Amino acid sequence: MKPLDILTAPGIGLPAANVDTDQLIPARFMKEPRSVGYGQFLLFDVRRDAQGELDADFALNKPGAERAEVLVSRRNFGAGSSREAAVYALVDGGFRCVIAPSFGDIFASNAVNNGLLPAVVEEDDAERLLAVLADVQDIKIDLVEQRLRVAEVEVGFSINPVWRTKLLNGWDDIDMTRQHQGEIDAFATRYAERFPWARAPGAELIGKG
Amino acid sequence: MSTPTTLFDKVWRAHEVHRSESGQSLLWVDRHFVHEGSFHAFNKLAERELPVARPALTFGIADHYVPTRSRSLEQVDDAKVRSMIEQLSDNTQRHGVTLFGLDDPRQGIVHVMGPEQGLTLPGLIMVCGDSHTATHGAFGSIAFGIGASEVAHVLATQTLWQTRPKVMRITLEGRLDPGVTAKDIALTWIARLGADGARGYAIEYAGEAIRALSMEARLTLCNLSIEGGGRCGMIAPDQTTFDYLKDRPYSPRGEAFIEACAYWSTLSSDPGATFDLEIVIDAAEIVPTVTWGVSPEEALPIDRCVPVPDESDDRAKARQIRDSLDYMGLTPGQKLTDIAIDRVFIGSCTNARIEDLRAAAAVLSGRKSRVPGIVSPGSTQVKRQAEAEGLDRIFVEAGLEWRHSGCSMCVGMNGDMVPKGERCASTTNRNFKGRQGPGARTHLMSPAMVAAAAVEGRLSDVRALVATSPSSGDTP
Numbered sequence: 285m286k287p288l289d290i291l292t293a294p295g296i297g298l299p300a301a302n303v304d305t306d307q308l309i310p311a312r313f314m315k316e317p318r319s320v321g322y323g324q325f326l327l328f329d330v331r332r333d334a335q336g337e338l339d340a341d342f343a344l345n346k347p348g349a350e351r352a353e354v355l356v357s358r359r360n361f362g363a364g365s366s367r368e369a370a371v372y373a374l375v376d377g378g379f380r381c382v383i384a385p386s387f388g389d390i391f392a393s394n395a396v397n398n399g400l401l402p403a404v405v406e407e408d409d410a411e412r413l414l415a416v417l418a419d420v421q422d423i424k425i426d427l428v429e430q431r432l433r434v435a436e437v438e439v440g441f442s443i444n445p446v447w448r449t450k451l452l453n454g455w456d457d458i459d460m461t462r463q464h465q466g467e468i469d470a471f472a473t474r475y476a477e478r479f480p481w482a483r484a485p486g487a488e489l490i491g492k493g
Numbered sequence: 494m495s496t497p498t499t500l501f502d503k504v505w506r507a508h509e510v511h512r513s514e515s516g517q518s519l520l521w522v523d524r525h526f527v528h529e530g531s532f533h534a535f536n537k538l539a540e541r542e543l544p545v546a547r548p549a550l551t552f553g554i555a556d557h558y559v560p561t562r563s564r565s566l567e568q569v570d571d572a573k574v575r576s577m578i579e580q581l582s583d584n585t586q587r588h589g590v591t592l593f594g595l596d597d598p599r600q601g602i603v604h605v606m607g608p609e610q611g612l613t614l615p616g617l618i619m620v621c622g623d624s625h626t627a628t629h630g631a632f633g634s635i636a637f638g639i640g641a642s643e644v645a646h647v648l649a650t651q652t653l654w655q656t657r658p659k660v661m662r663i664t665l666e667g668r669l670d671p672g673v674t675a676k677d678i679a680l681t682w683i684a685r686l687g688a689d690g691a692r693g694y695a696i697e698y699a700g701e702a703i704r705a706l707s708m709e710a711r712l713t714l715c716n717l718s719i720e721g722g723g724r725c726g727m728i729a730p731d732q733t734t735f736d737y738l739k740d741r742p743y744s745p746r747g748e749a750f751i752e753a754c755a756y757w758s759t760l761s762s763d764p765g766a767t768f769d770l771e772i773v774i775d776a777a778e779i780v781p782t783v784t785w786g787v788s789p790e791e792a793l794p795i796d797r798c799v800p801v802p803d804e805s806d807d808r809a810k811a812r813q814i815r816d817s818l819d820y821m822g823l824t825p826g827q828k829l830t831d832i833a834i835d836r837v838f839i840g841s842c843t844n845a846r847i848e849d850l851r852a853a854a855a856v857l858s859g860r861k862s863r864v865p866g867i868v869s870p871g872s873t874q875v876k877r878q879a880e881a882e883g884l885d886r887i888f889v890e891a892g893l894e895w896r897h898s899g900c901s902m903c904v905g906m907n908g909d910m911v912p913k914g915e916r917c918a919s920t921t922n923r924n925f926k927g928r929q930g931p932g933a934r935t936h937l938m939s940p941a942m943v944a945a946a947a948v949e950g951r952l953s954d955v956r957a958l959v960a961t962s963p964s965s966g967d968t969p
């Protein structure tokens with residue numbers, strides 16, 4: 285994963301609360317392999333009108349929005365389903381950071397696992413950012429200092445410190461965990477002795493379905 | 494004994510393999526469920542040429558994409574849907590993982606079938622690439638949904654890195670009124686605290702009204718924890734739990750069961766244990782509740798009116814209400830019981846267990862549904878049980894379709910969808926925009942309330958209908 289420390293890139297506002305993962309990528313696209321590029325499915329239904337045409341007023345359909353790498357939105361962004369495809373849609377669509385007053389837990393952790401920064405700002409600050417980002421504008425995000433700036437608006441943001449470290453270094457969990465293999469094996473042995481009933485006794489008795 | 498400890502911390506600590514300097518815990522995972530959507534994770538594993546570390550602790554379930562009209566893969570028209578089901582079979586077979594496939598008599602929605610088979614036990618850590626994994630916490634386990642990268646991590650290591658969440662307790666004092674269900678408890682607290690009200694927290698449900706709930710109802714309540722943003726939901730195991738688990742196929746047996754029960758009995762929050770947040774709700778205040786908007790927090794008691802955006806003094810709130818009403822095609826101030834529906838859906842991991850089907854059938858018995866609808870049992874075993882009790886005939890005679898088990902119209906992945914612009918009274922868990930199909934409008938409520946809506950052709954209060962029941966005496 286590519287490390288992320290300071291990013292200066294075009295940003296766009298999506299002024300809506302509860303942008304859930306069903307909106308970010310409708311379920312019907314999730315049977316596609318990742319190789320088709322999930323960016324084309326990002327907010328697929330929400331950005332279209334009843335006739336299925338792109339809605340020119342929708343934030344992400346505005347001129348220049350296709351260049352955006354940073355998205356600012358309202359509270360509870362990414363709530364709902366655990367589908368990592370919602371993050372794939374953003375990442376494949378060119379986004380490297382989403383800024384909102386709160387995120388769905390699973391979405392945020394999926395984001396970090398794909399190098400996408402979920403930056404938490406105060407509700408008022410999100411509104412100030414949205415006001416200047418009615419049109420696409422460059423936004424500077426400093427993950428080291430945890431501050432971001434667009435035009436004359438400068439605000440701090442927060443992020444789980446572990447996630448911050450992971451993003452700064454571009455670390456991958458599986459590599460990290462495999463350093464603890466000895467500990468895991470020792471734990472598994474102790475655990476099996478202490479909780480012998482926990483090992484799914486039927487597993488060997490019943491054939492494969 | 495040392496300092497008083499919460500149920501959550503007892504289970505968490507028993508699973509800590511390692512704690513990093515930054516405070517993250519590496520947790521041992523007891524049960525891992527994979528479904529058709531887990532193909533991304535298997536692909537990641539293949540890319541890195543890694544084996545599944547502990548195949549005996551992973552279980553594959555075909556549920557998200559399975560057809561509900563038949564159990565035959567050949568009859569699935571959409572080649573891509575068919576390939577999703579086939580990929581799960583291939584991946585589980587390749588890695589020696591037990592599969593509960595499409596035509597397995599034990600097949601069901603993962604969160605219905607896991608408990609039913611005794612795979613879900615108290616005191617475990619359980620994960621699945623599905624946010625409603627919180628369901629399994631009804632037994633006093635820590636169970637939560639994870640994304641594809643984490644699924645790959647669990648497959649490769651049988652562990653997961655997690656930051657310990659804060660812990661909150663929702664206590665329901667007193668008793669629920671008749672006709673009020675676990676679904677109403679959930680919609681009520683989520684409406685009060687917001688769809689992100691429990692974000693960052695593990696939830697423990699406690700109190701007299703919770704203790705009185707059946708295992709099925711507890712599963713419904715914990716299932717909806719995620720809709721309030723909770724990381725997981727838990728209920729301390731008790732005699733109800735032990736009785737449910739006895740003699741399930743994967744439950745421990747004989748001596749092992751007795752030994753397990755002794756340990757499980759210690760799994761409750763000690764008196765004096767502290768919580769980061771305490772919420773107390775008077776159970777008697779809860780009434781049958783329905784959603785009117787596009788987030789589960791947009792829920793109201795059935796005897797109320799749709800909100801009027803301009804009456805909200807908070808601008809952001811007013812904007813959100815306006816946007817939701819617009820999508821839902823509702824008029825501000827309109828009575829909830831004046832909202833006409835186009836179809837009903839009874840199904841999903843939230844409300845398709847045998848008790849749910851009994852509650853819906855009790856209302857529909859001897860009546861007709863004014864709208865079309867589907868009933869999809871939560872598992873193949875629930876389907877068999879319902880048929881043995883004659884519930885299928887009640888649904889069919891009322892004019893509804895009796896289908897096979899699967900996620901079906903909860904998420905529409907298998908093609909069962911609510912047509913654009915249509916309004917569905919649904920026992921599911923998400924009323925998000927487009928959840929049940931592009932342009933679909935969803936109202937969430939309990940199974941008995943969906944049955945009442947079917948009979949009346951509009952949202953309605955099941956308590957009024959039960960009072961005049963043709964099959965008198967059958968209160969849901």
Ligand code: SF4
Nearest residue numbers: 625841842900903904
């Ligand atoms: S029934 Fe719905 S919520 Fe439950 S597992 Fe299936 S898709 Fe998810």
